[in-house]
Amino acid sequence: MYALVDCNSFYCSCEQLFRPDLKGRPVIVLSNNDGCIISRNTEAKALGIPMGAPWFRVQELAGRHNVAVFSSNYELYGDLSRRVMSVLSSLAPETEIYSIDEAFLELDGFRDPWNHAKRIRNRVRQWTGIPVSVGIGATRTLAKAASFLAKRDPGTEGVLVLGSREAISRALQQMEVGNIWGVGRRWAAHLQALGIHTAEDLRRATPSWIGRRFGVILERTCRELDGVPCLPRALHSSNRHQIIVSRSFGKRVTDPAPLREAVVTHTARAAEKLRQEGLVALVLQVFIQTGDPSQHGVTAVPLPYPTSDTRLLARAAVTGLDRLYHPERCYRKAGVILLELRAPGPVQGDLLEENAIRTDGDRAERLMAAMDRINHTLGRGTVTLASQGTLQSSQNWKMRRDRCSPHFTTRWSDLREVR
Amino acid sequence: MxxxxxxxxxxxxxxxxxxxxxxxxxxxxxxxxxxxxxxxxxxxxxxxxxxxxxIEDHPDLERLLVRHPAATFFLRARSEALHGDGILSGDIVVVDRSLKARHDTLIVAAFQGEMLLRRLYWKDGHTALLSSHPGFSAIQIPRIASLEIWGVVTGILRVL
Structure with missing residues (x-):
């Protein structure tokens, strides 16, 4: 038995936890740079504000209905997500974190899964203040379908178990095929042309026939709907293949200086993640983008040896950026990707001693560890490379978060006040 | 050498x-x-x-103050409502959401859109939010459903 626990309107719920005055009011959260809508509470959905809509298009409607609008506060959402996941891990023998607001739990051995799901829901709500839905089924795909239906049917009170054959059939008949986990819009159109409209239709299709027409992925989905688990537990594997850090700029950037600061800052963050995973990288890729896809640039810079040293990675990033940069272009986004990740091993010495930093041996490692420790205890950005720029200069490229709520749970200066 | x-x-x-x-x-x-x-x-x-x-580890403040990390939040007192209980404006209030509030516990309550630091009176079918400062009067709660208990106060922190 699998359970999918899914936080309801997660970002909005996080905002509302610290703002009881917003009870009953429509709330929406905007993506980076306040671009489009990425979370809506029930009241906002009822107004017909569509998910993913650009902010400027709903601005007028939002004003008329007194909608509370927030920039995304990932510091807050990340902290509350961690709390939710920690409560979940105390309630099931195995948990797989699937995204910031979803986790799969393995519930084998629980005699009354419905009862346990209720307990999960109540516990998460009480401890963290975040409302969740729980869907339960014999496979991950069925659990996901159950949670989808639980959210939409108030009669379920947020918990739905797809146990018996009849219950599964009845539930899947109410679900369009395009709403099944892993079935994209293109496949959905294709399936409907073949007369497969509901999830139940897909469950009844012959898996091998589906496999021949659509490939192994949809064949697995088809079997999973029929109660045969065939998705590997690979979602969260720590064997990462790459680390990406990229951000859109708050405004267009043409000067090389802010561009360089942004790229070095992203590199520093990527290097920190790399060290957290205990890995080193052999290749660094830099990319910069304008509004015009034909002007998008990407380049790979090999590193002298596998490393997680921010200074070496930053040097490579700047080399790459200099190759890509055109003075007459307006850039809106930059990023770095670390590739060829591996566990650190013995390194061949550099015969020509070209890389002065390298000869420090484990001093570099200790320096990076010290930097990480300081930034962890005193806050991100306490110790940085000079080339990352200053708080002031970063205003030339940092993303916009005009409507961001305080970082209630991660900064002493931002604690919620009580009267 | x-x-x-x-x-x-x-x-x-x-x-x-x-x-x-x-x-x-x-x-x-x-x-x-x-x-x-x-x-x-x-x-x-x-x-x-x-x-x-x-050799022992030094006494760990976090462990002393936070019994349920997933459920514990720090808030900032901005009133003297619990002055008589030793909580001053500016204090950091440790709030544990995993605990059940009972009659006579110090709580953070969400009531009429505000977050309030008070002592819960909850006895004989009567609910109220009490203060321990003469400048604040008790808040009567006519319907228990209109009160949300946000969490139970388990400690305060004050940096002098």
């Missing part, structure tokens, strides 16, 4: 001083021509500390 080892068994203050110098010399002066340090640490060789077997 000058290395003088301290006698291992003498413990007079003078010898300690001498030992300290030797350690510094070891660290700074023993270098191979290529720049690689031969020794990077002083090598002490005296009595082992009699306290070694009794």
């Amino acid at each position: 000058k290395i003088r080892h301290p006698p291992a068994t003498t413990t007079s203050p003078e010898h300690y001083r001498f030992w300290g110098e030797a350690a510094i010399q070891l660290e700074t002066s023993v270098q191979l021509p290529g720049g690689l340090p031969l020794y990077s640490h002083p090598v002490p060789a005296g009595f082992p500390s009699p306290a070694d077997d009794h």
Whole structure:
């Protein structure tokens, strides 16, 4: 038995936890740079504000209905997500974190899964203040379908178990095929042309026939709907293949200086993640983008040896950026990707001693560890490379978060006040 | 290269001083021509500390104050409503959401859109939010459903 626990309107719920005055009011959260809508509470959905809509298009409607609008506060959402996941891990023998607001739990051995799901829901709500839905089924795909239906049917009170054959059939008949986990819009159109409209239709299709027409992925989905688990537990594997850090700029950037600061800052963050995973990288890729896809640039810079040293990675990033940069272009986004990740091993010495930093041996490692420790205890950005720029200069490229709520749970200066 | 080892068994203050110098010399002066340090640490060789077997971790504030990390939040008191209970404006309030509020516990309540720091009165079918400062009157709660108990206060922190 699998359970999918899914936080309801997660970002909005996080905002509302610290703002009881917003009870009953429509709330929406905007993506980076306040671009489009990425979370809506029930009241906002009822107004017909569509998910993913650009902010400027709903601005007028939002004003008329007194909608509370927030920039995304990932510091807050990340902290509350961690709390939710920690409560979940105390309630099931195995948990797989699937995204910031979803986790799969393995519930084998629980005699009354419905009862346990209720307990999960109540516990998460009480401890963290975040409302969740729980869907339960014999496979991950069925659990996901159950949670989808639980959210939409108030009669379920947020918990739905797809146990018996009849219950599964009845539930899947109410679900369009395009709403099944892993079935994209293109496949959905294709399936409907073949007369497969509901999830139940897909469950009844012959898996091998589906496999021949659509490939192994949809064949697995088809079997999973029929109660045969065939998705590997690979979602969260720590064997990462790459680390990406990229951000859109708050405004267009043409000067090389802010561009360089942004790229070095992203590199520093990527290097920190790399060290957290205990890995080193052999290749660094830099990319910069304008509004015009034909002007998008990407380049790979090999590193002298596998490393997680921010200074070496930053040097490579700047080399790459200099190759890509055109003075007459307006850039809106930059990023770095670390590739060829591996566990650190013995390194061949550099015969020509070209890389002065390298000869420090484990001093570099200790320096990076010290930097990480300081930034962890005193806050991100306490110790940085000079080339990352200053708080002031970063205003030339940092993303916009005009409507961001305080970082209630991660900064002493931002604690919620009580009267 | 000058290395003088301290006698291992003498413990007079003078010898300690001498030992300290030797350690510094070891660290700074023993270098191979290529720049690689031969020794990077002083090598002490005296009595082992009699306290070694009794070393404990320092008292951990976090562990003292936070019993349920996933459910514990820090908030900032911005009123004197619980002055009589020793909670002053500016204090950091430790709030545990996993605990059940009972009659006579200090709580953070969400009521009419506000977050309030009060003592819960909840007895004989009567609910109210009490204060321990003469400037605040008790808030009567006609319907228990209109009150949300946000969490139970388990501690305060005050940096002087």
